[in-house]
Amino acid sequence: xxxxxxxxxxxxxxxxxxxxxxxxxxxxxxxxxxxxxxxxxxxxxxxxxxxxxxxxxxxxxxxxxxxxxxxxxxxxxxxxxxxxxxxxxxxxxxxxxxxxxxxxxxxxxxxxxxxxxxxxxxxxxxxxxxxxxxxxxxxxxxxxxxxxxxxxxxxxxxxxxxxxxxxxxxxxxxxxxxxxxxxxxxxxxxxxxxxxxxxxxxxxxxxxxxxxxxxxxxxxxxxxxxxxxxxxxxxxxxxxxxxxxxxxxxxxxxxxxxxxxxxxxxxxxxxxxxxxxxxxxxxxxxxxxxxxxxxxxxxxxxxxxxxxxxxxxxxxxxxxxxxxxxxxxxxxxxxxxxxxxxxxxxxxxxxxxxxxxxxxxxxxxxxxxxxxxxxxxxxxxxxxxxxxxxxxxxxxxxxxxxxxxxxxxxxxxxxxxxxxxxxxxxxxxxxxxxxxxxxxxx
Amino acid sequence: xxxxxxxxxxxxxxxxxxxxxxxxxxxxxxxxxxxxxxxxxxxxxxxxxxxxxxxxxxxxxxxxxxxxxxxxxxxxxxxxxxxxxxxxxxxxxxxxxxxxxxxxxxxxxxxxxxxxxxxxxxxxxxxxxxxxxxxxxxxxxxxxxxxxxxxxxxxxxxxxxxxxxxxxxxxxxxxxxxxxxxxxxxxxxxxxxxxxxxxxxxxxxxxxxxxxxxxxxxxxxxxxxxxxxxxxxxxxxxxxxxxxxxxxxxxxxxxxxxxxxxxxxxxxxxxxxxxxxxxxxxxxxxxxxxxxxxxxxxxxxxxxxxxxxxxxxxxxxxxxxxxxxxxx
Numbered sequence: 001x002x003x004x005x006x007x008x009x010x011x012x013x014x015x016x017x018x019x020x021x022x023x024x025x026x027x028x029x030x031x032x033x034x035x036x037x038x039x040x041x042x043x044x045x046x047x048x049x050x051x052x053x054x055x056x057x058x059x060x061x062x063x064x065x066x067x068x069x070x071x072x073x074x075x076x077x078x079x080x081x082x083x084x085x086x087x088x089x090x091x092x093x094x095x096x097x098x099x100x101x102x103x104x105x106x107x108x109x110x111x112x113x114x115x116x117x118x119x120x121x122x123x124x125x126x127x128x129x130x131x132x133x134x135x136x137x138x139x140x141x142x143x144x145x146x147x148x149x150x151x152x153x154x155x156x157x158x159x160x161x162x163x164x165x166x167x168x169x170x171x172x173x174x175x176x177x178x179x180x181x182x183x184x185x186x187x188x189x190x191x192x193x194x195x196x197x198x199x200x201x202x203x204x205x206x207x208x209x210x211x212x213x214x215x216x217x218x219x220x221x222x223x224x225x226x227x228x229x230x231x232x233x234x235x236x237x238x239x240x241x242x243x244x245x246x247x248x249x250x251x252x253x254x255x256x257x258x259x260x261x262x263x264x265x266x267x268x269x270x271x272x273x274x275x276x277x278x279x280x281x282x283x284x285x286x287x288x289x290x291x292x293x294x295x296x297x298x299x300x301x302x303x304x305x306x307x308x309x310x311x312x313x314x315x316x317x318x319x320x321x322x323x324x325x326x327x328x329x330x331x332x333x334x335x336x337x338x339x340x341x342x343x344x345x346x347x348x349x350x351x352x353x354x355x356x357x358x359x360x361x362x363x364x365x366x367x368x369x370x371x372x373x374x375x376x377x378x379x380x381x382x383x384x385x386x387x388x389x390x391x392x393x394x395x396x397x398x399x400x401x402x403x404x405x406x407x408x409x410x411x412x413x414x415x416x417x418x419x420x421x422x423x424x425x426x427x428x429x430x431x432x433x434x435x436x437x438x439x440x441x442x
Numbered sequence: 443x444x445x446x447x448x449x450x451x452x453x454x455x456x457x458x459x460x461x462x463x464x465x466x467x468x469x470x471x472x473x474x475x476x477x478x479x480x481x482x483x484x485x486x487x488x489x490x491x492x493x494x495x496x497x498x499x500x501x502x503x504x505x506x507x508x509x510x511x512x513x514x515x516x517x518x519x520x521x522x523x524x525x526x527x528x529x530x531x532x533x534x535x536x537x538x539x540x541x542x543x544x545x546x547x548x549x550x551x552x553x554x555x556x557x558x559x560x561x562x563x564x565x566x567x568x569x570x571x572x573x574x575x576x577x578x579x580x581x582x583x584x585x586x587x588x589x590x591x592x593x594x595x596x597x598x599x600x601x602x603x604x605x606x607x608x609x610x611x612x613x614x615x616x617x618x619x620x621x622x623x624x625x626x627x628x629x630x631x632x633x634x635x636x637x638x639x640x641x642x643x644x645x646x647x648x649x650x651x652x653x654x655x656x657x658x659x660x661x662x663x664x665x666x667x668x669x670x671x672x673x674x675x676x677x678x679x680x681x682x683x684x685x686x687x688x689x690x691x692x693x694x695x696x697x698x699x700x701x702x703x704x705x706x707x708x709x710x711x712x713x714x715x716x717x718x719x720x721x722x723x724x725x726x727x728x729x730x731x732x733x734x735x736x737x738x739x740x741x742x743x744x745x746x747x748x749x750x751x752x753x754x755x756x757x758x759x760x761x762x763x764x765x766x767x768x769x770x
Contacts, residue, residue: 096722099506121507121725129508267592267614269700274591403507407724410703418706421614439525440724 044137045338047080053339055085056109058094061164061325062087064360070351074342081338091115102129108330110339114161116324119151120401122160124239131329131336132158138344143366150398152326155239161326162347165361167290168393169228169320171200172297175381176308177285181210187312187383196315197226197255204264207285217275217284218268219260219420220413225288226252228320228396234409235402241441243408244434253412257419257426267420276300282308290322291362291389298379311383319395324364362389369393404441411436499731506725518732528733530708531716534620538695538712539688541624542631547680550632551673554639555665568640571633583626583697590622590698598622613699616709623710626694631687635680642676643669678752685744689737690714713737 045051055062062085065071071083086109088094095118101107114122122130133139134157144163152161171194175185183203184190194200204215216222227233230248235241243249259265266284268275278284279300287293289311297309314320327343329336345351349367356363356372363369375386402408415433418424424432500518502511522528557567574582589597590612599609612618646669654664670677692714695704702719704711711719713733721730 092722096506099508102508118507125505125507125509272700273588274593404724410701410723414703414706421611422706424707436527439527440720440726 042136042337042340045335045341047078050080050082051335051338052082052084053111053335053342054109055083055111055113056094056098057085057087057111057113058091058115059089059113059325060087061113061361064355065346065351068351068355068358068360070346070354073351074345077345078341081342083342102126102330105332108333110333110335111327111329111343113164114152114326114328116151116321116326116401117406119161119326120235120403120405122328123152123154123158124403127154127156127158127160129331130160131331131333131340132160133162133329133340134159136340136344137337138340141344142347142349144364145366145369145394145396146398147321147393147396148324148364151401152328161328162343163364164325164327164347164352165292165355166364166393167292167321167323168362168389168396169225169314169322170289170291170388170392171225171286171312171314172289172293172380173286173310173312174282174284174308175310177211177213177282178207181207181285183207183210185310187310187381191312191315194312194315200315201259201264204259204286205262208264211285213282214266214284215264215286216259217266217278217287218270219256219265219416221270221288222259222265223252223256223412223416224322224409225314225320226255228288228322229314229318231397231399233399233401234405235400237400239400239402241402241404241408243412243437249412250430253416253430254426256416257429260416260420261423261426265420267417269417280305288322291385292323294377294380294385295359306379307381309379310381311377311385311388313388314392317391317395319392319397321393321396356386364393407441408437411440496731496734499728500735502728503726504728504731506721506727511728514728518729519736521729522732522736527708527711527716528713531704531711531713534704534708534710535689535691535712535714538620538624538627538691538710539685541620542627542691543681543684543688545624546628546632547635547677547684549628550635550680551639551677553632553636554643555661555669557636557640558643558669559661568637571636573633574630575634577630579630579693580697582630583694586622586626586629586694587698613705616707619698619705619710623695623698626698627688627691630694631684635684638680639673639676642673646672674752678748682745682748685748686741689741689744692718 062071075081075083088097094113095115098108098112142162148163148166149159152163153159173190178190179185183206184193190203194203201215207213207215227248230252232242232246232248234243234249236246260267266278268278268284277300279287279297280302287297289297294311301309327347329339329343333339347365349363349365349371352361352363352365352368353371355361356368357375363372369390372386373390375384376382377385411433414436415424415429418432419426419429499511501513501515503514503517504511553571557564557571561567591597591599592611592613593599594603594609596609596612598612602608602610610618612622650668650672651664654668659667691712695710695712696702696715696718698710699705702711702715702723704715714737717730717733717737720726720733
């Protein structure tokens with residue numbers, strides 16, 4: 001699966017939250033002046049009435065809010081509010097339960113977390129069931145880069161969620177292994193050598209020749225990286241699936257398959273146990289690295305490897321995104337106004353900055369991206385992670401998402417694995433991915 | 443239905459003497475229904491309803507993400523019988539089923555036979571038989587997944603190395619993955635079946651074994667000529683159970699790899715995983731329901747074939763009453 005391992009972000013240091021933004025947001029009044037007319041305007045919630053806001057979430061999103069002290073901050077500002085959250089680890093399980101509740105129309109919380117890979121389903125098949133945040137009193141309080149905002153916006157312009165974290169792309173690498181292989185190990189020097197994907201692969205060939213060990217973890221990871229920077233992936237702007245013919249999917253598949261067939265990859269399935277272990281042992285030297293991968297690497301590689309891993313930006317100033325979530329409010333929530341106020345607070349620039357500085361999730365709020373430019377990470381050789389990931393996120397294209405993205409990515413990932421591990425010819429693997437998709441979603 | 447047999451049953455409490463017994467009060471007449479109600483309410487809610495709903499859903503297009511079910515007749519079935527992946531999944535279910543069930547039952551028989559003899563610490567051996575069955579399947583599968591790691595350092599590959607063989611990429615290969623999964627299944631169920639056989643063996647009269655021993659029969663011929671015939675109904679029972687189990691196999695292959703795809707070439711995607719993939723990865727609940735219905739029909743068919751075969755065999759056993767000759 002491609003959607004695992006979310007909510008494990010990285011960072012360092014600590015910060016303070018500014019309550020001023022929240023206060024100004026409360027005074028914003030109802031509705032917004034943007035295009036399209038919001039269905040109904042929600043006013044500012046009554047601050048004198050006690051209210052309990054329920055939350056359903058996954059993957060540590062709210063646990064991170066709590067760790068960063070944001071829930072306590074909010075209760076201090078709003079003594080009338082009680083927050084009750086439940087959280088499961090696996091997004092798959094969470095989504096299945098959420099759709100069941102949506103279908104039966106009962107059991108929904110006031111705030112529900114949504115993973116970006118489900119955003120197309122939310123905006124195209126459930127758009128009537130989620131609150132348009134343009135109708136709330138906090139409509140314009142948060143600003144996001146196009147990739148973040150576009151994914152949760154419907155055809156009619158309704159915005160169905162507040163952006164929490166994000167997964168901008170970079171490349172993580174083992175500087176100790178590169179040094180052993182006689183290659184540049186400093187991020188700046190390496191960036192000067194790796195000027196495009198061809199150069200990235202060429203350095204890989206040198207590495208494999210010098211060490212006899214694989215360069216990257218998996219062809220499917222490389223495919224994810226290659227496609228994340230393109231303006232379109234599986235769908236075009238009209239919402240039609242174009243993966244068979246467009247300029248992203250097949251060329252990226254060919255490139256990743258060639259690298260896999262060539263033996264530059266470690267043939268590991270992402271998020272499998274051997275893959276985890278390899279982060280520690282250095283069985284591969286580089287990996288496509290969304291911001292949340294930093295936390296994952298730290299956890300798997302452990303303290304012994306502090307200073308062995310580094311981060312470099314994508315070549316050519318490219319940017320991409322993999323993962324991230326939203327906070328959405330069911331349209332029938334009895335506490336919608338209060339829930340919107342809380343969700344806006346948790347995803348405000350100040351809150352997201354505070355969270356990132358506490359070493360938790362990477363922000364998606366534009367304001368916060370400005371504030372974190374100086375953050376570095378000691379574990380990753382003091383890499384300027386704030387700068388690298390903010391730049392990548394701002395440059396990330398607003399890719400049109402589709403309801404069957406998950407199935408398409410899975411089938412193509414599987415085809416790439418068959419090239420790497422089973423020696424299937426790339427063209428044959430591509431054809432079998434297409435016929436699988438024809439069978440599954442056709 | 444069981445309801446009829448129960449309510450028509452003759453057992454009823456005598457009417458209180460103080461009242462004329464012309465017509466018993468409503469409360470009393472409904473009492474049996476009330477007694478059986480808990481089971482049937484639970485069965486209806488958690489057994490019958492999901493079953494009927496699945497059948498109903500298999501005629502509809504219905505997505506996990508939401509929306510109203512849309513009637514499409516037999517389209518889901520037409521899709522299913524035209525789907526190559528479905529036939530692949532059926533075939534994998536069959537091959538893994540054979541690879542696991544046959545050695546499992548044969549080993550269980552052998553073990554039960556040995557355990558049936560008097561020996562020291564017999565209870566210890568009997569209890570250790572059931573240990574794999576009592577172990578959490580999920581935990582065990584994860585341990586086996588690391589035993590069958592693709593790296594040369596995996597335990598299974600180390601053992602192969604000691605035998606002078608090359609390391610094997612267990613999960614990547616077609617048969618290697620299936621064999622590894624069959625080994626997990628066999629490990630888990632052998633002891634369970636052995637205990638069932640053991641129970642069956644204990645009902646075979648000791649005097650038969652004693653007579654055989656006096657006649658000079660070895661333990662093996664005792665097994666073939668006394669144990670096996672006496673165990674026939676038990677063996678049939680375990681075959682039926684194993685067939686159902688093999689058709690519904692899910693946990694072991696699901697956890698063996700990474701998700702419901704069953705390997706890069708679907709080399710160990712059994713039919714239950716295909717159903718799961720369709721329902722929860724692809725989100726097409728109508729199609730997944732159609733798969734469920736077909737699998738149910740398949741299980742029923744297999745069980746009927748099993749019992750049919752068995753009754754054919756047993757009918758051959760007794761001597762024919764007439765002298766017109768046997769079936770052979």
